[in-house]
Amino acid sequence: MNCFYYTFVNMTNQKTILNPHISVDCVIFGFDGKHLKVLLIRRTGQDIKKQFPIKYKLPGDLIQSMEDLDKAAERVLRELTGLENIFLRQFKVFGDPGRIPDNDDRKWLENTSGVKISRVVTTAYYALIKINKSKMESENDHHASWHKIDRLPPLIFDHKEVILAGLDRLRNEVRFEPLCFELLPGKFTIRQIQSLYEVILDQKLDNRNFRKKLLNSNYIEALNEKQTGVAHKPAAFYRFNRKKYQETRKDLLYYNF
Amino acid sequence: MNCFYYTFVNMTNQKTILNPHISVDCVIFGFDGKHLKVLLIRRTGQDIKKQFPIKYKLPGDLIQSMEDLDKAAERVLRELTGLENIFLRQFKVFGDPGRIPDNDDRKWLENTSGVKISRVVTTAYYALIKINKSKMESENDHHASWHKIDRLPPLIFDHKEVILAGLDRLRNEVRFEPLCFELLPGKFTIRQIQSLYEVILDQKLDNRNFRKKLLNSNYIEALNEKQTGVAHKPAAFYRFNRKKYQETRKDLLYYNF
DNA sequence: CTACCTTAACGTATTATGTACGCTAAGTTT
DNA sequence: AAACTTAGCGTACATAATACGTTAAGGTAG
Numbered sequence: 001m002n003c004f005y006y007t008f009v010n011m012t013n014q015k016t017i018l019n020p021h022i023s024v025d026c027v028i029f030g031f032d033g034k035h036l037k038v039l040l041i042r043r044t045g046q047d048i049k050k051q052f053p054i055k056y057k058l059p060g061d062l063i064q065s066m067e068d069l070d071k072a073a074e075r076v077l078r079e080l081t082g083l084e085n086i087f088l089r090q091f092k093v094f095g096d097p098g099r100i101p102d103n104d105d106r107k108w109l110e111n112t113s114g115v116k117i118s119r120v121v122t123t124a125y126y127a128l129i130k131i132n133k134s135k136m137e138s139e140n141d142h143h144a145s146w147h148k149i150d151r152l153p154p155l156i157f158d159h160k161e162v163i164l165a166g167l168d169r170l171r172n173e174v175r176f177e178p179l180c181f182e183l184l185p186g187k188f189t190i191r192q193i194q195s196l197y198e199v200i201l202d203q204k205l206d207n208r209n210f211r212k213k214l215l216n217s218n219y220i221e222a223l224n225e226k227q228t229g230v231a232h233k234p235a236a237f238y239r240f241n242r243k244k245y246q247e248t249r250k251d252l253l254y255y256n257f
Numbered sequence: 258m259n260c261f262y263y264t265f266v267n268m269t270n271q272k273t274i275l276n277p278h279i280s281v282d283c284v285i286f287g288f289d290g291k292h293l294k295v296l297l298i299r300r301t302g303q304d305i306k307k308q309f310p311i312k313y314k315l316p317g318d319l320i321q322s323m324e325d326l327d328k329a330a331e332r333v334l335r336e337l338t339g340l341e342n343i344f345l346r347q348f349k350v351f352g353d354p355g356r357i358p359d360n361d362d363r364k365w366l367e368n369t370s371g372v373k374i375s376r377v378v379t380t381a382y383y384a385l386i387k388i389n390k391s392k393m394e395s396e397n398d399h400h401a402s403w404h405k406i407d408r409l410p411p412l413i414f415d416h417k418e419v420i421l422a423g424l425d426r427l428r429n430e431v432r433f434e435p436l437c438f439e440l441l442p443g444k445f446t447i448r449q450i451q452s453l454y455e456v457i458l459d460q461k462l463d464n465r466n467f468r469k470k471l472l473n474s475n476y477i478e479a480l481n482e483k484q485t486g487v488a489h490k491p492a493a494f495y496r497f498n499r500k501k502y503q504e505t506r507k508d509l510l511y512y513n514f
Numbered sequence: 515c516t517a518c519c520t521t522a523a524c525g526t527a528t529t530a531t532g533t534a535c536g537c538t539a540a541g542t543t544t
Numbered sequence: 545a546a547a548c549t550t551a552g553c554g555t556a557c558a559t560a561a562t563a564c565g566t567t568a569a570g571g572t573a574g
Contacts, residue, residue, distance in 0.1 A: 019278070019376075021276070021278040021279065022278065022279070022378050063352070065354075065375075066354045066376075067354070068352060068353045068354060069350060069352035069378070090349065090350060092347065093326060093347060093350050093380045095326035095380065096325045096326075097322075097323045097324070118322075119276075121279050121326070121380075123350045123352065174512070174514070175512055175513055175514065176513055176514055177514050178514045179514070180514075189522090190522085190523090201512070205512075206563075206564085207521090207522085207523090208525090208564075208565095209561075209562065209564095211522090211524085212524090212525095213512075213560090213561090215523095216560095227522095227570095229571095230520090230521080230571080231519085231520070231570075232519080232520040232522075232569080232570060232571065233520075233521055233522045233568060233569035233571090234521090234570060235523090236522085236523090255431070255454050255458070255462075255467075255470075256432055256433055257431070257432065257433055257434050257435045446551090447551085447552090448550075448551080463533075463534075463535085464550090464552090465535080465536095465552080465553080465554090466533065466535095468551090469553090469554095470531090484541095484551095486542095487541075487542080487549090488541075488542045488543065488548085488549070488550090489541055489542065489548080489549040489550040489551075490539065490540040490541045490542090490550055490551045490552080491540075491541065491550090492550075492551055493551085493552090
């Protein structure tokens, strides 16, 4: 199969009519306990025809002719990871006519899609997934792999810019919304949350004050369970109680500019 | 001129090629001292052919074939208000295939544009302008008028939804960014800022604490000038020092979810 | 078996910020 | 001159942020 750009669609529905002007791209974040990572796809074609260098791209697709953008992004996510009900949020539209500056990229796109594409406006989404839950098979099926956010491989088009814009958005929004629990497993230690914050915000936090803040909230619940097999005092596991969070969420609807 | 949807473009450049799939729409906010308002355009056509009811729409346009989205939004804004360097921020894409549910609206659009439009994905921007600076002539030229945010007239397509999404975004962002000064004149009283916050956040604030907070910052500078002709103690005028703001902006880069 | 290493977990003191609310000041209106 | 209205200052209290000391509970190396 050398037709890649349309791959996801065609695998499930050969008859789909695509809108060649509008696409969605997903910046899928995952956290492995140490690093923040993005799920990227190795573009195909370069093995068959040696003319294109190895590059990666964001999971994405053109939208179907009668498909809502959000639905298209959900579809891309589902077909890649097999997961449903994933945190997914639109964050920016990229519509610069010069978004495909690299001539190779353009040739590759037309080569693999079989369509002469003048300009694609893409709506970018960011997704947060529990990294261990994503089907690892898909990593092979779709040539997908996780990459550290600060060590990105060569990317096609403006996808690097898209990723960085997504990271920037995540960085801003994680401060005021309980997004971290989308990236963590169902049960976690305080240290894990803190590490996640540190890696997203790119700053060290004081563990003692961080604990205090979290445990003073009533939506972080201790489980009667501890770590095992760690070479230090085992930490207790906690879980996030979303219902309590929503009930007690103090509206900091205030000016703080 | 019964061709409205393309009006702005055609008035300045008859030869422009438009991309019939992608548009921009601008939610333009203004503050008159009392109410938060949105600049809307009365759709034309209904006087000539009595078949369409009076409805309003957001200022917007299809993008030109090689035009960046941001540039298109700037163009719409410039051509409507005559203003440059306006605060303008992309906030959401509306791409639901069912965004033109009203049959009348669809007929009107095809009637006035002369193009069979299958589906338009629109990128919505919100703009903040100093209401008194906008050229009032344009209100006539373009059938534009200000409307209170809580008393919107009938709107075409999903434009009401777009406005409310823009308001929601403004409401969130005004809390952490000095956006209010985009809506206020160069010199203003503390009361004016407070009223603006109250109207955007839709909550009363304590004047004494609000003052304290603002005056403790060093980027609100007192001018040697006072109100005149008011039936009470005249208030002092202040201005916003953006440079000082940026210097002393304490990075509240912290978790507060 | 003991000393040591690592991270967990609790506590305390200090400072900064948010919140509630009383009071005076300076204009116009009646 | 008294009443009315908004401006503007101050004080007391509650809550949250910050800095940092200390003990606890495991494993590991000798």
